[in-house]
Amino acid sequence: MFISIPCPECGNEIQQPADRCPHCGRPGYYWNVIAVKDAAERATLERRYQAAKKEASSRKADAVLQDFENALADSQAVIARSQSEVLRLANSHRQLYATYYQLIEAGVRLPEGDQWDVLRELADTVLFPGYKKEMRFAALSMDGVGLSNYGTCSIVFRDEMISHRASVFEENSALFMEKRKIKISRDTKLPKGFRATWDERAKLCVAKLSGKIDSATRPVEYSGLLLRQGATSEDDEFVEVHIWGPMTVLTMERVIVTSPKAHHRAIITKAIKAKLAKHNVKVN
Numbered sequence: 001m002f003i004s005i006p007c008p009e010c011g012n013e014i015q016q017p018a019d020r021c022p023h024c025g026r027p028g029y030y031w032n033v034i035a036v037k038d039a040a041e042r043a044t045l046e047r048r049y050q051a052a053k054k055e056a057s058s059r060k061a062d063a064v065l066q067d068f069e070n071a072l073a074d075s076q077a078v079i080a081r082s083q084s085e086v087l088r089l090a091n092s093h094r095q096l097y098a099t100y101y102q103l104i105e106a107g108v109r110l111p112e113g114d115q116w117d118v119l120r121e122l123a124d125t126v127l128f129p130g131y132k133k134e135m136r137f138a139a140l141s142m143d144g145v146g147l148s149n150y151g152t153c154s155i156v157f158r159d160e161m162i163s164h165r166a167s168v169f170e171e172n173s174a175l176f177m178e179k180r181k182i183k184i185s186r187d188t189k190l191p192k193g194f195r196a197t198w199d200e201r202a203k204l205c206v207a208k209l210s211g212k213i214d215s216a217t218r219p220v221e222y223s224g225l226l227l228r229q230g231a232t233s234e235d236d237e238f239v240e241v242h243i244w245g246p247m248t249v250l251t252m253e254r255v256i257v258t259s260p261k262a263h264h265r266a267i268i269t270k271a272i273k274a275k276l277a278k279h280n281v282k283v284n
């Protein structure tokens with residue numbers, strides 16, 4: 001169901017998915033962020049988080065869990081894409097990173113046409129009612145490496161360019177809907193406590209992953225707990241980042257090339273390095 005909020009400036013109702021007040025025209029509404037700030041959503045996450053900490057404490061894993069939580073403060077949003085897509089974006093800050101729905105609408109691509117497409121579209125409609133075409137999907141990462149099933153170039157985004165418009169979700173949201181058998185109805189109910197604001201992403205990660213942490217877990221293992229590469233994209237384990245709105249090369253902080261073959265890495269890195277340097281984006 002569509003929610004609405006009062007405009008902080010003119011006081012009139014702004015209904016989802018408007019990204020500006022339809023009455024006074026003042027901009028800046030990110031409905032994915034507004035949705036995760038819901039009081040019941042936050043209270044349920046807080047309960048999960050406290051329960052996770054209590055349980056870890058009973059196993060004497062609380063100090064390590066706290067260290068993991070502190071390390072998550074530096075986690076970043078990463079999108080893995082092909083070299084050609086990164087080259088296209090690196091060409092100019094007038095090149096935009098479009099969403100799947102925008103590309104289909106513009107007639108520049110066709111849907112994959114598989115079962116995955118249907119699931120993705122249903123999940124997005126439930127999770128982002130009226131605004132799915134605004135959402136970009138990233139993964140939360142501690143080492144800057146994204147989900148390699150989507151490409152050999154991991155684009156790491158600048159915190160200050162996304163923190164106000166990003167929210168995080170427990171896992172792959174389409175698989176979440178399927179696993180939990182979310183029923184499609186006029187009043188589809190999503191279980192609460194599985195999403196958070198960017199500032200509270202560590203809380204969500206602690207609630208999700210505390211069971212995998214014990215007193216012997218070492219800091220080098222943290223990034224692998226947060227993001228585990230699967231054999232296929234369906235097997236990837238990660239915290240999904242939802243980012244409202246456009247992105248360009250100026251939204252990027254750095255790009256990490258992860259091709260398994262060293263000479264491929266060298267060729268790709270060389271090709272994109274000079275272009276990205278012009279925009280102050282580093283390549284590793």
Ligand SMILES: [Zn+2]
Binds near residue numbers: 022
């Ligand atoms: Zn207004």
